[in-house]
Amino acid sequence: MTHRESRRQTFYMYLFISPWLIGFLLLALYPILSSLYYSFTNYDIIHAPKFVGLANYNEMFHDELFWKSVTVTLKFTFISVPLQLLLALGFALLLNQKIPMRGFFRTAMYFPSMVSGVAMSLLWYWIFNPQIGLFNYILSWFGIHGPAWLMDPDTALYALIIMTFWTAGSGMILFLAGLQGVPASLVEAAKLDGAGRFKTFIHVVLPMISPVLLFQLIMGIIDSFQVFTQAFVMTQGGPNYSTWFYVYNLYTSAFKEYRAGYSSALAWVLLIVVMLFTAIIMKASNRFVHQEGGGRK
Amino acid sequence: MKPASTAPVSNLLTNPVRRRAKPDGVKIASFIALIVTTFLMLLPLFFMVSTSLKSSREMLRFPPTFFPESWSFGNYMEIFDTLQFGTLYKNSLLIAVVTVLGTLVSSALAAYGFARYRGRGNSFWFMLLLSTMMLPYPAIMVPQFILFSKLHWIDTFLPLIVPSFFGSAYNIFLLRQFFSTLPEELFDAGRIDGCSEFRMWYTIALPLSGPALATVAIFAFIYSWNDLLAPVLYLSSSDLFTLPIGMSSLTSSRFRIPPWHLLMVASVLAMVPIVTLFAIAQKQFVEGIVLTGLKS
Numbered sequence: 001m002t003h004r005e006s007r008r009q010t011f012y013m014y015l016f017i018s019p020w021l022i023g024f025l026l027l028a029l030y031p032i033l034s035s036l037y038y039s040f041t042n043y044d045i046i047h048a049p050k051f052v053g054l055a056n057y058n059e060m061f062h063d064e065l066f067w068k069s070v071t072v073t074l075k076f077t078f079i080s081v082p083l084q085l086l087l088a089l090g091f092a093l094l095l096n097q098k099i100p101m102r103g104f105f106r107t108a109m110y111f112p113s114m115v116s117g118v119a120m121s122l123l124w125y126w127i128f129n130p131q132i133g134l135f136n137y138i139l140s141w142f143g144i145h146g147p148a149w150l151m152d153p154d155t156a157l158y159a160l161i162i163m164t165f166w167t168a169g170s171g172m173i174l175f176l177a178g179l180q181g182v183p184a185s186l187v188e189a190a191k192l193d194g195a196g197r198f199k200t201f202i203h204v205v206l207p208m209i210s211p212v213l214l215f216q217l218i219m220g221i222i223d224s225f226q227v228f229t230q231a232f233v234m235t236q237g238g239p240n241y242s243t244w245f246y247v248y249n250l251y252t253s254a255f256k257e258y259r260a261g262y263s264s265a266l267a268w269v270l271l272i273v274v275m276l277f278t279a280i281i282m283k284a285s286n287r288f289v290h291q292e293g294g295g296r297k
Numbered sequence: 298m299k300p301a302s303t304a305p306v307s308n309l310l311t312n313p314v315r316r317r318a319k320p321d322g323v324k325i326a327s328f329i330a331l332i333v334t335t336f337l338m339l340l341p342l343f344f345m346v347s348t349s350l351k352s353s354r355e356m357l358r359f360p361p362t363f364f365p366e367s368w369s370f371g372n373y374m375e376i377f378d379t380l381q382f383g384t385l386y387k388n389s390l391l392i393a394v395v396t397v398l399g400t401l402v403s404s405a406l407a408a409y410g411f412a413r414y415r416g417r418g419n420s421f422w423f424m425l426l427l428s429t430m431m432l433p434y435p436a437i438m439v440p441q442f443i444l445f446s447k448l449h450w451i452d453t454f455l456p457l458i459v460p461s462f463f464g465s466a467y468n469i470f471l472l473r474q475f476f477s478t479l480p481e482e483l484f485d486a487g488r489i490d491g492c493s494e495f496r497m498w499y500t501i502a503l504p505l506s507g508p509a510l511a512t513v514a515i516f517a518f519i520y521s522w523n524d525l526l527a528p529v530l531y532l533s534s535s536d537l538f539t540l541p542i543g544m545s546s547l548t549s550s551r552f553r554i555p556p557w558h559l560l561m562v563a564s565v566l567a568m569v570p571i572v573t574l575f576a577i578a579q580k581q582f583v584e585g586i587v588l589t590g591l592k593s
Contacts, residue, residue, distance in 0.1 A: 009414045012494050016410025017422065019403040023463020028429055031440035038440065045443060091334070094327045101331075108335045111342060114571045117523025118541040119564035123345050125548055126557055134344055137360045166338065197323065218431070226433050229525045233545045247435040247526075254439050255530060267436040278431050 032271070038264035045260050056265035066266070068241050069249035073225060076157060076245070080164045081220040085213070088171030093201075095172070096179045106176070110169035121233040124163045125150070128234075150235055153242035160230050160243060171216055178212035179205070210289040218281055222274055246270060349373075349561035356557040369558070376562045384536055385543040390570070392457050392539060393521040399461035400468055400517040401510060407464045408472030409498050413484070423473075430466040434526070442530055456531045457524075461517070468513045475509035476502055511581035515574055522570065540567055 014021070039056055041049035060066045091109055095102055115123060127134045128149035136146030149159040182205055190200040206213075231237050231248040238244075250270070254263035343363075348356065349372060351365040376382045410416075411423055445456040479502060487497045503510070525541040532538055544563045548555060575582065 006417070010416030010418075013410045013414035013416030013419060015494075016414070016498070017407045018410075019462065020407035020426065020464035020469060021422070023403075023460065024425070024429065026444075027441065027460055027463060028432060028437060031437040031444065032432075034443070035437065035440040038443075045446070094331055097324060097327060099324060099328055099331070105331050105335055108339055112338055114575060115342070115345070115564065115568055116519065117567075118525055118544045119523075119567040122544060122547060122560040122564050123341060125555070126348070126560060127341060127344075132357055132359045132361060132557070134341065134361060138340075140360070166341065169338070222431055222433060226435055228435070229523075229541075232525060232529070233548055247433075250435055251526070254442075260439050260443065263439050267439060270433060271436040274431055274433055274436075 035264040035267050038261050039268050041261045043261040043264075044258045046258075049261065052261070056262045059262065060265055060269070065241070065244065065249060069244050069246045072157060072242070072244055073227070073246040076161060076227065077221055077224040080161045081217065081224055083161075084164050084168050085171060085216055085220065087165055087168040088216070089175050089213070091168060091172040092175035092179055095176060106173075109172055113167045113170040116167065117229055118233055120163070120167075121230050124159075124166075125234050128159045151239060153238075153240040156235055156239060156242045160227075160234070163230070164224075171220075174212055174216060175209065178209035182208045210285075214281070214285050214289050218278055221277055221281075225270065225274060345561050345564055349558060349565050351558055353556065353558050357554075372558050372562045373566075376559050376566070379556065379559055380543045380546070380563070381535065381538075382543070382563070382566070385538055385540045386566070388454075388537060389522060389540040392454055393518050393570075395454075395458045396461040396521040397514050397517045399458060400465055401514055403462050403464040404468040404513060405472055405503060405506075405510065406498070408469045408476055409502055411469070411473045412476035412479075413502075426466050426469060430470065432466075438526070438530065445531070451531060452533050452537065453531075454537070457521075457527055461521075465517070468516060471513060472506070472509055475506055479505060508581040511578045515578060515582055518574060519571060522567075 038049060040051060040053060042052045042055075043049035095106055095109075099105075112120075126132075130136055130146065130148040130151060133149075135149065139146040147155045150156050186204050186208070187200060190204045195203065226247050227245045228247045228251065231243050231245045232251075235243040237248050237252075246266075247270075250263050250266045253259045253266065344361065347364055348361070350368050350370065351362070351372075352367060352369045355362060355366055411419065411426070441456070445451065448455075450456050450459075483501050483505075484497055487501050492500065523541060524539075525545065528539045528542050529545075532542065540563075544560075544567065547560050547563060
């Protein structure tokens, strides 16, 4: 590339990415850095921030509610994300066969994912109602007397976990796309070598779709660290703080108690934990995830 | 011209992984498993619709009736009195449509810059972009709130729509992957014809990117339509409330008994734009997922 050509390329690159670049500096980098500063201050948004050193962090680590929110969020993440991925993969494998009504099944499985957000929370608020809801009605078909779900501190979090299974269809679509990328010739070859269904899946199919799995795992964890809607609409963090999610805690301290300094410290801990988790998974995945060799098609 | 990688999409529909014709045990078991799970998945949706048409008295009966005894279509009017449903709907639609436009234009520009020009620092900024995909919004919402309050944007739609005009990392990534697959010759031809760089973006790159742009539009719409946290932070006047804010008030203690039938009416109505979008763009959306999802 000539010097002039290289300068031209650089010029146009920056021209085109400038909307994002400006946004990144103003709406991501600046907030991240300023919240690092706020996290060392006492700040109520109205009066000027007052420097207090590590007091916010110190308070956080001695705050029972902080630890409660960490426990709730981690428990939710570690149960719901793997199970949801497993379900999504299972559905995708079922549908990746030549089976009657495939199109119908695929659409039907994906359909619930269109009822996300508050609408989904309202629907499941009713489903989990112990007196009139659908869930305990279905359990009663099997002679089971269901618990009080959202109204019982012992079951509320599990109710919210069960609810996430309903949207496994969106992950299923991504897995199906990944499965389509597995060359039929590879599967045939494994068969000829005498590999059964299970072995073919473990040694041929699973490595081929491992990038999709990795992507969904990371995104799933990041998403479930940010649960807010369910807590806000269905439980208000209760009963007895059993669904006091991390972001709900952050929201409360920032916008109910107007403690911008303390909540900035919470935000930074969240940021560090997310980065840590991503780094660990990426590192571990180097050994397990199949990298597509060569360049693009 | 169609990009080469559309082939897997047709495979999805026609090309079975295995060629054996005779049904076997695994297939029959799979079919039964699919019937059972689909039934369970669709049951809540069925009850959402049927409940939305029940009277408030029938709602409180256990076990729940599958079909309404008397069809209360009036519920769909009642919601407009209980909540200012028209205003909520209009606000949410306005914000979502503007957000989609902003996301499309800004993300397509940035993605084109990343995909087409090997300028200095390209890979550095791209890595940075990828890492912002992992940036949780709650981690920056407090300082963003302070920033927007200094601009006197509180209780306006601006904090909800302006950020979309600066691109979103995931969508830029998705579009960049797509733009990278466009053949170089097209742009060479454009250059010979004397097209400006900007003109090549919208006369060559954009028209060839239908499925990818549709996917981005759907993602952006759903995100904005469902977003609860940001509107809750920024909007305080009830005539500016969005649908999720209004709907979330249905579970508040202002109702002694939750108006169950209205909860379902609101949920059904909130679903309408999303289902419509999917119905229109389903084929493009699946293609977009396949084209870009594979390379993630």
